[in-house]
Amino acid sequence: MVAHDFEGKVALVTAGASGIGAATALGFASAGAAVLIADINEEDGSAFVEQLRNAGHRAAFFGGDVTLEEDVEAMVAAAVKTFGGLDCAANIVGGMDGGDFPGNYVVESTVEQWDGTIVANLRATWLSLKHEITYMLDHGGGSIVNISSLAAYLGRSDASVAYAVAKAGIIQLTKTTASLYGAQGVRVNAVAPGLTATEGVKASLTPEQQIPRGHVIPRMVEPSEIADAILWLCSDGSAMVTGQTMPVDGGWSAR
Amino acid sequence: MNQQGDGKHLDDKVAVVTGATRGIGRATARALGRRGASVVLVGRSTAENRNRVLPGTLEEASAELAGEGVEVLAIPADLRSAEDTERVVEVTLAERGRCDILVNNAAFMPSGPILEMPPRRWLAVFRINAVAPLQLIQGFTPRMFERGWGRVLNVSSGAAVVCPPDLFMYGSSKAALDRLTSELHLEAGGRGVSFNAIRVGAVGTEQWQYANQTGILERQGTDSAEPVYDPVAVAEAFTWLILEPSDRSGGVYSFADLIELGSLDPGARIA
Numbered sequence: 001m002v003a004h005d006f007e008g009k010v011a012l013v014t015a016g017a018s019g020i021g022a023a024t025a026l027g028f029a030s031a032g033a034a035v036l037i038a039d040i041n042e043e044d045g046s047a048f049v050e051q052l053r054n055a056g057h058r059a060a061f062f063g064g065d066v067t068l069e070e071d072v073e074a075m076v077a078a079a080v081k082t083f084g085g086l087d088c089a090a091n092i093v094g095g096m097d098g099g100d101f102p103g104n105y106v107v108e109s110t111v112e113q114w115d116g117t118i119v120a121n122l123r124a125t126w127l128s129l130k131h132e133i134t135y136m137l138d139h140g141g142g143s144i145v146n147i148s149s150l151a152a153y154l155g156r157s158d159a160s161v162a163y164a165v166a167k168a169g170i171i172q173l174t175k176t177t178a179s180l181y182g183a184q185g186v187r188v189n190a191v192a193p194g195l196t197a198t199e200g201v202k203a204s205l206t207p208e209q210q211i212p213r214g215h216v217i218p219r220m221v222e223p224s225e226i227a228d229a230i231l232w233l234c235s236d237g238s239a240m241v242t243g244q245t246m247p248v249d250g251g252w253s254a255r
Numbered sequence: 256m257n258q259q260g261d262g263k264h265l266d267d268k269v270a271v272v273t274g275a276t277r278g279i280g281r282a283t284a285r286a287l288g289r290r291g292a293s294v295v296l297v298g299r300s301t302a303e304n305r306n307r308v309l310p311g312t313l314e315e316a317s318a319e320l321a322g323e324g325v326e327v328l329a330i331p332a333d334l335r336s337a338e339d340t341e342r343v344v345e346v347t348l349a350e351r352g353r354c355d356i357l358v359n360n361a362a363f364m365p366s367g368p369i370l371e372m373p374p375r376r377w378l379a380v381f382r383i384n385a386v387a388p389l390q391l392i393q394g395f396t397p398r399m400f401e402r403g404w405g406r407v408l409n410v411s412s413g414a415a416v417v418c419p420p421d422l423f424m425y426g427s428s429k430a431a432l433d434r435l436t437s438e439l440h441l442e443a444g445g446r447g448v449s450f451n452a453i454r455v456g457a458v459g460t461e462q463w464q465y466a467n468q469t470g471i472l473e474r475q476g477t478d479s480a481e482p483v484y485d486p487v488a489v490a491e492a493f494t495w496l497i498l499e500p501s502d503r504s505g506g507v508y509s510f511a512d513l514i515e516l517g518s519l520d521p522g523a524r525i526a
């Protein structure tokens with residue numbers, strides 16, 4: 001983890017209880033930020049928050065569903081109430097939902113699967129942006145990072161078609177939002193992870209599959225390496241970067 | 256320093272150490288095991304349920320001790336929960352028949368401005384740092400009195416006496432633990448069971464190293480010029496106190512006291 005200084009800053013991380021979200025929350029905390037971890041999984045989220053507090057960090061948990069607007073509003077309010085502001089946000093909620101699954105393509109997908117995945121990625125990210133930015137516009141700006149995916153770049157990925165489309169949508173959502181609010185001090189970028197070694201992903205892959213064929217660098221991405229990119233995009237080091245989606249995919253998208 | 260590990264003075268003893276997945280607790284379990292004690296390890300982190308900030312699991316600690324020929328039993332438990340705490344007593348009594356040495360070492364140390372901390376966090380701190388120790392003492396001392404031999408060591412902190420306001424919740428719970436220790440001695444001392452507390456100073460555990468590297472110590476105002484001791488030397492000092500006769504009871508010892516008594520090596524510092 002590259003050292004950044006987020007002392008005195010408040011960061012919000014959705015899906016912060018596990019995987020890339022947890023790595024990002026830990027990254028922000030160890031760089032000095034107070035972190036609000038939002039997740040639907042109360043048990044893992046509160047346990048993680050306690051681990052962070054025990055280590056001496058400032059962390060809090062918000063239990064809620066970021067596909068629901070009232071939860072998103074309450075989440076931003078919770079960050080502000082608990083830590084006195086909101087400077088950075090990592091919108092990490094995503095994935096396949098509604099029974100959608102990897103390899104579920106155009107002909108096989110059902111409306112329920114399509115909608116489930118579109119809502120879990122696009123609606124969740126849009127709603128998060130909406131309420132984070134509403135606060136930031138009135139309070140001196142901030143920096144936000146969304147999560148796209150390598151699947152957004154490939155004609156045919158191992159993910160579902162709805163997922164690939166939703167993650168491509170995040171690239172556009174990121175550009176549009178960045179263009180609208182950059183002048184008022186809000187930067188918005190995205191990270192597009194390659195195959196990332198979260199516990200869930202590792203458990204679902206055979207040892208051979210764990211060396212991704214597509215990566216130029218022949219290993220999976222560590223969650224902390226995605227977190228590194230997110231932290232940089234939230235830091236002053238990237239002050240003139242906005243509207244961009246940065247692949248962190250071992251070179252896959254460059255092939 | 257007085258006793259090096261070889262003399263097996265605790266051969267027929269059962270020792271329960273809470274917070275033994277890392278840090279001072281893990282080093283203490285090892286020091287007691289090396290003296291021949293059968294050791295019961297208590298903590299939350301397991302291979303399945305790791306702490307995502309700090310290293311150490313019950314499995315790793317057990318394997319380390321078993322590798323040294325120590326008899327070891329690990330009980331996963333969250334001392335925030337009264338039921339889990341009760342289970343520590345039940346499982347220990349069922350598997351080992353008794354507990355002769357209880358080291359109440361696990362602790363919760365959140366920090367932050369007092370006015371911003373939710374009051375329920377203070378309750379959680381007291382639950383883990385003072386109430387769970389009493390619950391374990393109540394569970395284990397009847398057998399100690401029956402056998403006329405027992406040691407209760409409560410791991411306190413210099414923060415019981417003085418600490419930055421950010422650590423007040425923690426410090427106040429340790430002050431309660433100190434009082435608990437001396438009151439227990441008044442109530443139940445002199446029956447072969449000793450009740451002591453050690454006000455630990457800065458110790459270079461994984462948690463301390465992490466807090467030092469990430470600037471947490473600086474933020475908490477605990478990055479003083481105070482010496483930082485080696486956890487192994489601290490565990491040796493704990494062991495010294497446990498090996499003392501039971502009439503050394505009711506004491507609340509600082510590191511300075513332990514150095515004066517010759518049980519903590521003043522040279523065993525990591526910084």
Ligand SMILES: NC(=O)c1ccc[n+]([C@@H]2O[C@H](COP(=O)([O-])OP(=O)(O)OC[C@H]3O[C@@H](n4cnc5c(N)ncnc54)[C@H](OP(=O)(O)O)[C@@H]3O)[C@@H](O)[C@H]2O)c1
Nearest residue numbers: 274275276278279298299300333334361362412455457458
């Ligand atoms: N290190 C110092 O500089 C210092 C200074 C003053 C006093 N102390 C005192 O020394 C003792 C040990 O400190 P340390 O630095 O070794 O701490 P540590 O490295 O943070 O270890 C704490 C231990 O307690 C366990 N624990 C915490 N909460 C628990 C819970 N709710 N249920 C069960 N187990 C729990 C942890 O295991 P899991 O996370 O696996 O549950 C871990 O094994 C504490 O009483 C502390 O207050 C330490």
